[in-house]
Amino acid sequence: MISRSTWLHLRIPFSFFLLPIFIFAVSVSPQPSTWKTLLVFFILHFLLYPASNGYNSYYDKDEDSIGGLEKPPPVSKELWYVSLILDGIALLAGIFLGWVFVAGLFVYGLISKLYSYDKVRLKKYPILSWILASFFQGAFTFLMTYQAINALQLEALTDSAVIIPALLSTAFLGGSYPMTQVYQHAEDARRGDMTLSRLLGIRGTFIFAAVAFQLTSLGFWYYFQTYYEGMYFVWFILCLAPGLVHFLVWTVKVWKDKKFADFRSTMRLNWLTATGMNLFFIIIGILIHIKGS
Template identity: 55%
Template sequence: MKKSTLLHLRIPFSFFLLPVFLLAVAISTEAHTQNLVLAFLTLHFLVYPASNGYNSYFDKDTGSIGGLKHPPQVSKELYWTSLLLDFVALCLGMFISLEFTVMIFIYGVISKAYSHPSVRLKKYPVLGWLAAGLFQGYFTFLLSFIAINNISISEVWNWSIQLPGVLSTLLLLGSYPMTQIYQHEEDTRRGDVTISKKLGILGTFHFTAITFLLSSSGFFYFFTEYYTLIKGVLFLSSMLPVLVYFTWWYLQVRQDEQKADFTSTMRLNFVSATMLNGYFIYLWIS
């Protein structure tokens, strides 16, 4: 495998998507260990890297992208590798359940439609934003939950399961525009009109702040209602470093919009993912 192919799979970037899976683990009452491990490996080492590689192949970015400050030139090998990873993911999925495998397949189709030139959801600001938020949030949460608990999709319609799934999408709908904030020039060059481009740089910050407030309030209600007040307060406390960094960065960008760069975006992603992952692991082991 070429080094460029491996880099474009962006396997470490899966860390930023891990909170949705850990949330599903944390609220599971009867986790099936084998399914948990298989689902984790399938999502974070096959499905997500395949999606990253496929997206990179058709984007052919010359500027920074999520997880890669200086992306190398792509090759046809990246295209075939991404498809191979998807195929292996489907094969592994069958060891869990047919429903899980079908949902993985649907996720793969949507992720390809996001970047493939014949559809390219990415060029539609609202549709692309909704697709990313829904499938990386709610949909992934549900497929993770049914795998971890070894149940069918007909058993996940309880509000105690649906609410965290909805909240995970709300959180992603707020954070996703921030991942596009430094790519406005690159997106304009390709003719993609992302939600962040529509909102503008400061507008993206304002939108994310409002959505972050709503999702955090929703999670506080969930953890207080279904667990304890202490767990709700601890969740809000775990989000404080995210709020502090976000506010500091926002004040910097108000002075100079060039500060809305790749490095700062990745730092926000890292702080946010680390705090969420840490809290959900705490919830799981407690």
């Protein structure tokens, strides 16, 4: 039996925060295969992401709150083994979707492990880790999903109609990424990890996120205006409004007292933003399908 500690550190519910990238790829896909879509969903959210979470938790050995766990329990070697086993199952399952997808899973898994692996620990390098995390969790995953569920050749992924939403995926995650680190400054400092949020400072992290959101919003407006309908952007604003309101109220509190840059406020922002983006991509997926049928 797998221990409770290992199950908790796999942080399977935390995959919800990366779900928007998958739904985005599905929503703008021309002819997604149903069974391939379901298989990709399972591999990413129940195998690949938990394996990455568990592996990084094993090397981080966090004592304070981490994404999805307010009070992380001590880790054991079992977590390391289970993480690698999940990675292996993901690769085997990926064979049904083609070797391109398998190669993508392998590369993603490798990069994600180097984030916390003690001999490399990309987490120590704020700019590099931010670029890699944003790219692989964003554009790379979008392209992996899009290629697999539509059974496309690699050259099809160079089309601007595919590249632009992939880049928007990275922009969306890149803008919010430092916010996931804003409550971990003390823990990261103890280990000597200079994350992007530590580099920016607490107030700088909030300013960075606000500017990034505005730029990303412009990107989404351009994308829908160019390839679909500008009205889709209205749904974007409506779906993200709860998260935006929370962010603004939270920012005012943090400006008065930095102690409010805490775990629970961060997780609330993550849930509101991820829920809004998931809902948005589901809505536009339905609208695109209706208009295309």
